[in-house]
Amino acid sequence: MKITVCVKEVMDPDAVNxxxxxxxxxxxxxxxxxxxxxxxxxxxxxxxxxIEAALQLRDAGAxxxxxxxxxxxxxxxxxxxxxxxxxxxxxxxxxxxGQHDYHAVxxxxxxxxEKTGGADIILCGRQASDDxxxxxxxxxxxxxxxxxxxxxxxLELRGDKLRVTxxxxxxxxxxxxxCPAVVTISNEIGDPRxxxxxxxxxxxxxxxxxxxxxxxxxxxxxLQPRVMLTRxxxxxxxxxxxxxxxxxxxxxxxxxxxxKADSIL
Amino acid sequence: MSENAIVVCTWSTxxxxxxxxxxxxxxxxxGMASALGTELAWLVLGPLPESAPELAGKYxxxxxxxxxxxxxxxxxxxxxxxxxxxxxxxxxxxxLILHQTNEARVVAPRVAGRLGKAVVMNGISVExxxxxxxxxxxxxGGDTRVIYEVSSGSILSxxxxxxxxxxxxxxxxxxxxxxxxxxxVEERIQIVEQASFDGPRLDDAEIIVSGGRGLGGADNYKLxxxxxxxxxxxxxASRPIVDEGWVDSSHQVGLTGRITRxxxxxxxxxxxxxxxxxxxxxxxxxxxxxxxxxAAIFQHARYGIQGDALEILPELIRAANAR
Numbered sequence: 001m002k003i004t005v006c007v008k009e010v011m012d013p014d015a016v017n018x019x020x021x022x023x024x025x026x027x028x029x030x031x032x033x034x035x036x037x038x039x040x041x042x043x044x045x046x047x048x049x050x051i052e053a054a055l056q057l058r059d060a061g062a063x064x065x066x067x068x069x070x071x072x073x074x075x076x077x078x079x080x081x082x083x084x085x086x087x088x089x090x091x092x093x094x095x096x097x098g099q100h101d102y103h104a105v106x107x108x109x110x111x112x113x114e115k116t117g118g119a120d121i122i123l124c125g126r127q128a129s130d131d132x133x134x135x136x137x138x139x140x141x142x143x144x145x146x147x148x149x150x151x152x153x154x155l156e157l158r159g160d161k162l163r164v165t166x167x168x169x170x171x172x173x174x175x176x177x178x179c180p181a182v183v184t185i186s187n188e189i190g191d192p193r194x195x196x197x198x199x200x201x202x203x204x205x206x207x208x209x210x211x212x213x214x215x216x217x218x219x220x221x222x223l224q225p226r227v228m229l230t231r232x233x234x235x236x237x238x239x240x241x242x243x244x245x246x247x248x249x250x251x252x253x254x255x256x257x258x259x260k261a262d263s264i265l
Numbered sequence: 266m267s268e269n270a271i272v273v274c275t276w277s278t279x280x281x282x283x284x285x286x287x288x289x290x291x292x293x294x295x296g297m298a299s300a301l302g303t304e305l306a307w308l309v310l311g312p313l314p315e316s317a318p319e320l321a322g323k324y325x326x327x328x329x330x331x332x333x334x335x336x337x338x339x340x341x342x343x344x345x346x347x348x349x350x351x352x353x354x355x356x357x358x359x360x361l362i363l364h365q366t367n368e369a370r371v372v373a374p375r376v377a378g379r380l381g382k383a384v385v386m387n388g389i390s391v392e393x394x395x396x397x398x399x400x401x402x403x404x405x406g407g408d409t410r411v412i413y414e415v416s417s418g419s420i421l422s423x424x425x426x427x428x429x430x431x432x433x434x435x436x437x438x439x440x441x442x443x444x445x446x447x448x449x450v451e452e453r454i455q456i457v458e459q460a461s462f463d464g465p466r467l468d469d470a471e472i473i474v475s476g477g478r479g480l481g482g483a484d485n486y487k488l489x490x491x492x493x494x495x496x497x498x499x500x501x502a503s504r505p506i507v508d509e510g511w512v513d514s515s516h517q518v519g520l521t522g523r524i525t526r527x528x529x530x531x532x533x534x535x536x537x538x539x540x541x542x543x544x545x546x547x548x549x550x551x552x553x554x555x556x557x558x559x560a561a562i563f564q565h566a567r568y569g570i571q572g573d574a575l576e577i578l579p580e581l582i583r584a585a586n587a588r
Contacts, residue, residue, distance in 0.1 A: 013405060016405050016409075034409075126521070132520065138378060139377065139384075142378025147343070163457065169523060170460035176457050177455070230412045230413065232409050239564045239565075243570070248572065253580075253584050255570065256585060262550065
């Protein structure tokens, strides 16, 4: 059995949040690129949890080859981390993200998976923490003719079927799907594990397979962006907070009075 | 149907009543159609909600199109994608717009993939520029806004909780039935166990009291439940305490949880990360209770109380019960 996890490198969303909240997030002269070099780049957290989901299947006794693939500017360091976690194969598709939208990324990922004989299960994070779009898994599924099950919090292999517990607004839902299938992983799957020190040392020697769009038979026409990012900015918040002060019992009474006076209660 | 028509699409989820967010997306759709001088259509997959013709009239819908097939009641994602793809073949709409639910998060990109169209999620607002659209969308968990440009003939999904819909006078629109043939569709995803939550939903709540890490421990979450009950509202939670297992994820407010728009949102011990604010920033009034006077949540709040949640909550419960 083959499991492929698709991962993306992003700017650390917590660092972006800290700079944004402090009003110091820098956007470059092109009006759309975050330029702070102090913000570390790392594997999208949900994607790391997608690797964790694969490792949980392995813990439960499933036998498979784990491939981790990424399309991005310099995915190799992040892919070494995937190797340290237990990926047998790491695949890098170096691209300039300014020239390729998420449709192009989905095209590249599905072409790579197809070229290497397909996959029984494709796992992806529910969305990337930079653009939050979350469309690549469904685009890949549609391209490969596979079903896509979203927002998984638990996976269980039953023969050639996958049982998935999904997080929905009405609570957990359990579904079953025949492989091959694409599954997106939600944060409820749990914290990703850390690689051991010896696995990290071993991973340094793992060489990523590097594939170019041309290797996949894809040219400008197939990778033409459909969605152009034209601007990025930090939204303003009004900030007219009125602080209510005093002893707890006083502030409580005052707050309820204010809310009544404002006809909110 | 006129060229470049804007089509709002909804489908049956098995719940009664109008689809959630429908007035907000109809409002957006009406704006797009009038900017482009084209017509607005509303495509309903599956059973037609009783008040749909009347609602369509209030938002200037020119055509209320109703696709019926047993496989659309309730609609699985394979049936939805197939029905929309068939509709696109025969009607070639300008742009398809959706209210962003978990189901829409699957259907929108699948339709885009199937038809080779562009798709944009997390839309907040949209402007027509020549033959293209510029969509303002949320990114980095709400820390930033991005503007994407796509051509006509795209699929756009909106988180429309900040839109205030403005219904106008208008005659009810008679629905026209569209025949779709979904006999060959076999849903590939089988539901083994339905989600069983059938209580009131955060999405519809008028008052929400949410707790975060500042509560100090799982046991203290009951104070959030008590205050919510005293105010006639529902208890919510930030993602960290859901991840910690203090409460289950049906309570989570935020970009990856529930997107809410209550009249009153009381955030207790929540720092106000953008991820969380994306799920509550459309609230009419936000009240923040936090020990840290510099917490980001106060930038969003109308009223703030700086202090220990565990001292303030019991007093607030008392005051709320006494009102």
